[in-house]
Amino acid sequence: MTQITANTAIEESLGARAWRWVRAVNPVYLIALALLVWVGIRNPVFFQPDNFLTFLQRATPLMILTAGQVFVLVSGGFDLSVGSVVTSTVIIGAILANNDPNATWWVILALLLGGFIVGLVNGAVTTFLKVPSLIATLGMLLIAKGIGLFWSGGAPRGYLPDNFRMWGRGGIEGLFGLQDFPYAVIVLVVFGVGYWLLLHRLNYGRQLLALGDNPRAARLSGVNVNLVRISAFVICSMTAVVAGVLLGGRGGVSIEAGTGLEMQSIAAAVLGGTMLLGGRGSIPAAMTGALALELLFTLLNLMGLPKPLRDAVQGLIIIGAVAYTAYSTRRTR
């Protein structure tokens, strides 16, 4: 056995070996790297530490949102409600805080509680009422957006205080000799490492993956299927609240804050090799997928393509990337 592989390896040309190595790596990393280089060529100052951190700050909400989405995706579901949870977080946060810096902490806690409840409802409806998650969360999309807009009377009211906004906007001055080390990047690292541990190193992650792969087998092997599935939705919704706090911090109050994020987060996760319908996914790869998506947006912006063309190019590139990912993950399966 070893003899045979050794022989074939010797017979392979250098190019073929490199190609094999390339194929073994999750393609999302190569895609991200290629985009990174491309952006760097278009904009040489992009790699200056301050500029790059600004970019990471911008990419953080989508990256952690994608990580949260992965939990639901690997369990075999979808969460379409994250975009409107983000929007509602921003709108309701502004109403509750109403520019009072003392209110910030309880408002963030209240919002997280709201996210917890949304996730609980999503999970419970999917689990106990047997409504497909695509429909359950589609309903939640409308409910969350509706509540946010109704409460605000159709137009955002109130402001987010500065200490609420600092998470998405501010940073630690002078850390590592940098102008500003964004808080958002710290949040990114914490969530990245935490979710990686949770999904890939802890028993909970194994149960979740088993559930997504084959719910029946998971149940028979003693996994509390309902609890695990519901918790995945809760993690996703609460992550959406965190992303909303960051986005509201970065951009301020807007009813557009979360527009399109549900699709972007799912696309990013798929780009990172997460399997729709469950059973397979990786937090680092999915977050890199989100990074790649943000890089793509930046690149298309830098190229100055008119918007309609930009949308079309974006769609094409994403389809190509996902098709390639799907192709190569199928081969390595």
Next chain:
Amino acid sequence: MKPLRFLSLLLIALLMLALVACGGTTTTTEEPVEEAAGEVEEAAGEAEEAVEETGEEVAEAGAGLGMEAAAVASEFFSQEELDNSIRLMDVTPEGPEGEPWNQALEPNFIDTTQYAKEGPYTFCFSNAGVNNPWRVVGYNTMEAEVELHPEIEEWIHVDAEGNDEKQIADIQDLVASGNCDILIVSPNTTLALTPAVEAACEVLPVVVFDRGVQTDCPATFVQPIGGYAFGYTGAKFLADNLPAGANVVALRILPGVDVLETRWAAAKQVFEEEDLNVVEVQFGDGNNDKVKTIITDAIQKHGQIDGVWMDAGATAVAAIEAFEDAGAPYPVINGEDQQDFLVKWQEEGLTAIAPTFPTFQWRTAVIAALKVLQGEQVPDPWRLPQPAVTQDNLEQFVQPGMPPLHYAMCGCETMPDFPERWGGTASE
């Protein structure tokens, strides 16, 4: 099983990506600005104008399209109307001092005795939508105006939710009900609503405002000077406060909406005449986050941005914050009359101006309708003044306690239930 599963996965992925790709545009067109009016025509056309302006590398990308686009763009543009708009900005309005909603520019009064009727009245209003902050402020103002007139016994409001088909059906239903003494229409799009308005005119008096229709049949048409004046005011202010050759970023919401195209057309002409260096023309979709990204990238790419022109102000504060976060000096900027921008302007002592598309026109529509039913003379068209917030009158329009996206040019400060009706608090 395996190939099937792979196929379905790919299919779902494709579907989703198609959604991502169009998601951006479909969801944002809902928001389009306030007044964002008229027929959303071919988008491709105007978008090319952006290409033309954004510099060499881009010019390469779409040079061929540029030619074709220029032709389409001209459909949005009328030099005559632009010149007329600029002229109207200097015309002194006729009407009661300090009540711009009751004033008219160069009014051509028409006789309405044919519509005269005894009160009390039932007013019916077919609204294009209440789907953005500008329309929310406008509609709140309109309801307050209705309350000021006891002669209006019943007020029937139908919201078309930004949908042409629904609005056509709404108008037909209102007319068929026979309850309406007069119909006020704020059309969703110009071309689609014209036949419905024409049909309504045959049965009862109609007042159109905000966006127009292509027929003279309504009793009167209420409209401020329009998009050219908005774009011109902002661009001219930039030109007056910046040296020739200064770097300017132009931020637009989305292509293909006529009132927004006219704003840009007027600004573009000013920038060309005054030799400002427009380094970027970008569509921000009315999204704070996206606008912040555009400005941050522009500062990185061009080193220094001296001025920012916007075709609508909802994202002005995000644009200003991008300068703060980049540690760059504030630009000369135009926003709009939203509170958050005015507050920021005052706090930071910006060099700024806020052209408006005044929300007080929602009052005027009700006033005009009442005059028509009472057989009084009304101007047709009723051209409203379109004042700008400037450094001189800024203080008057900064209203603490009002929501960030409250449009200050509502003429609503003395109306019943101000400020609560508009989401504000009286405390401060």
